[in-house]
Amino acid sequence: MPCDRMLIAYDGSENAKRAISYAGRFLSAEKAVVLTAWEPMVRQAARLSGLSGVMQPEWVPEDEIEDIAYQDARAVNAEGLHLAQLAGLNAEARTAESSTTIWNAIVECADELDVDIIVAGTRGSTGLRALLRSSVADAVLRHCHRPVLLVPPGR
Template identity: 35%
Template sequence: MYDDILFPTDGSDGASAALEHARDLADTYGATLHVLTVVDTSSPHIGMTAEGHDEGTTGMIATEHDAIEPGMVGEEHDIADAIAERATGLVDEAASAAGDVETVTAVAGGDPHSAILDYVAEHDIDLIVMGTHGRTGVERYLLGSIAEKVVRTSDVPVLTARADDED
């Protein structure tokens, strides 16, 4: 039924919850699990923008990077390399957590929901399994949702998982 399953990750709690589902489905169907992270180059804060509920930003954006490695001036500071390293770390960590499931990792750049859908089309993906942040009301309306955009516009089925509020 499923030969190729895409797991887009931003390192958030919602993504971690979705990984368990993606891994189980890939194992059940003998599918290849594609692990993708998208560096959001469409926003003014270039980087991965995974906002956690209470812990602030969990992904890599310019302001978080500045807090880790202050000083935008100087040869030793290359934000593009730091973002690429963080993105590679996210997909490698998720692939490692997939255990014995066959995995393929990728890092893409651009608008996250568009990059996810482009990856689906280019790699003949059968199912997308992704996390949500669980926003509701005005927060969801104002901030939007990558998962919601993918669900609305994807040509393949999308399974979404939300991190339990108690976790």
């Protein structure tokens, strides 16, 4: 039985492209939502300066200037939408601003849209590397209460 709606998390990586390909090959849905979650530059700068121990300067972006991170997210999302359509999916584009973490933005969007399945690519990290770098896909799997298709990287 086909699902009504799937959410495909897309960040432009080769693993995300692979996930779209697998979704097109193995899943059917009336609608596929290609989601690119993004973090505003102000928050990225604050997080990075906090990690480095450097005092963050008072930086308030001008309202008239669109956030470069949002511009990048829209471009990445357009690419994902195109790939989903090439994979035979009836897809629509969506971006989500992350207020906390990228994985949380994905889970919140899945809940808002009430999707039947989430599709995401993984980096395939294991061991110490996996401990040092948290995986968005793994966090989605742990915190989401919906089926998740995780597509590992190719060989």
